[in-house]
Amino acid sequence: MEQIIITLVLISLGYFFGRHAEKRHYKSIIQREQTMNALPAIASRIPPSDGYYQQTLVSGNVVIANDYFKTFAAGLRNLFGGKVSSYESLLDRGRREALLRMKKEAQDLNAQLVFNVKYETASISKGNNNKMPMIEVLAYGTALNKI
Amino acid sequence: MLISNMEIMPGKKVLKHLGLVQGSSVRAKHAGKDIMAGFKNMFGGELKAYTELLHESREEATERMIQQAEVNGANAILNVRYSTSSIAAGAAEIYVYGTAVVLDSTE
Numbered sequence: 001m002e003q004i005i006i007t008l009v010l011i012s013l014g015y016f017f018g019r020h021a022e023k024r025h026y027k028s029i030i031q032r033e034q035t036m037n038a039l040p041a042i043a044s045r046i047p048p049s050d051g052y053y054q055q056t057l058v059s060g061n062v063v064i065a066n067d068y069f070k071t072f073a074a075g076l077r078n079l080f081g082g083k084v085s086s087y088e089s090l091l092d093r094g095r096r097e098a099l100l101r102m103k104k105e106a107q108d109l110n111a112q113l114v115f116n117v118k119y120e121t122a123s124i125s126k127g128n129n130n131k132m133p134m135i136e137v138l139a140y141g142t143a144l145n146k147i
Numbered sequence: 148m149l150i151s152n153m154e155i156m157p158g159k160k161v162l163k164h165l166g167l168v169q170g171s172s173v174r175a176k177h178a179g180k181d182i183m184a185g186f187k188n189m190f191g192g193e194l195k196a197y198t199e200l201l202h203e204s205r206e207e208a209t210e211r212m213i214q215q216a217e218v219n220g221a222n223a224i225l226n227v228r229y230s231t232s233s234i235a236a237g238a239a240e241i242y243v244y245g246t247a248v249v250l251d252s253t254e
Contacts, residue, residue: 067191
């Protein structure tokens with residue numbers, strides 16, 4: 001009985017706090033994306049051929065975790081299969097945040113472009129017995145400064 | 148030392164290829180941070196302690212790669228790639244590799 005109560009409390013705490021945190025995070029991501037639009041990040045491997053550029057490697061990383069409610073919901077979803085939307089938003093937030101941090105680093109260098117952007121995603125909670133998903137996303141690319 | 152994840156340098160000639168250079172670093176988090184992360188897991192969101200840990204780890208791996216390139220007499224590393232793998236519970240390996248080259252330094 002006690003176990004059930006503790007689980008229910010954790011789920012409801014996770015639901016309310018997690019939801020609030022996610023909303024706030026998305027709001028800040030969208031706001032920062034608009035200000036960072038002036039600095040494009042491009043996945044092309046071929047650098048622009050006009051003039052000389054100074055190149056610097058820039059990167060941004062973030063470790064992000066799901067809340068208790070979403071982990072529970074994903075567990076249920078596992079029974080029936082289908083789209084696991086609670087993980088989708090987690091990965092989406094992680095990727096966008098990592099890209100924004102990379103752009104921030106490039107902006108501090110006064111770069112005009114970020115080229116050859118690559119993403120790297122890793123689950124760092126593998127083998128953990130409590131099965132709490134934690135993912136790390138790294139975005140890296142070459143910042144170009146026109147000389 | 149110039150580090151870039153592009154394969155070519157516009158306007159600069161590669162004089163010599165010196166082969167692959169690499170650096171790696173394995174780090175585990177200490178117990179205190181693990182407990183804090185456990186709390187954070189209930190509410191979701193960013194785990195700042197881990198973000199910093201992996202960032203430091205990546206810097207160390209890059210530093211080792213640069214050292215190796217310097218020993219080989221390179222002045223640039225091109226086509227750099229990062230890779231992360233979780234090798235055990237609570238430990239992550241960061242691996243970085245690239246091609247060491249000698250670039251023409253005269254403009």
